[in-house]
Amino acid sequence: MENSKELIGILQAISIVAKNLAEKLMRIDGEIREYESGKDKMSGGIRKRKGKG
Numbered sequence: 001m002e003n004s005k006e007l008i009g010i011l012q013a014i015s016i017v018a019k020n021l022a023e024k025l026m027r028i029d030g031e032i033r034e035y036e037s038g039k040d041k042m043s044g045g046i047r048k049r050k051g052k053g
Helices: 002-044
Strands: none
Touching: none
16 A cells, blocks of 8 residues: 555656656747747848859
């Protein structure tokens, strides 16, 4: 009985850590998308000339 309570506690701790990691990854993913969309907007107005330069 004590063993199963210990395992339940460990699983709950793992669940909390996994949830926190998922939240951080979602936040990072959103920041990357914002960065990339801003980068695309900036590079959209700049055109490279081929053969010159």
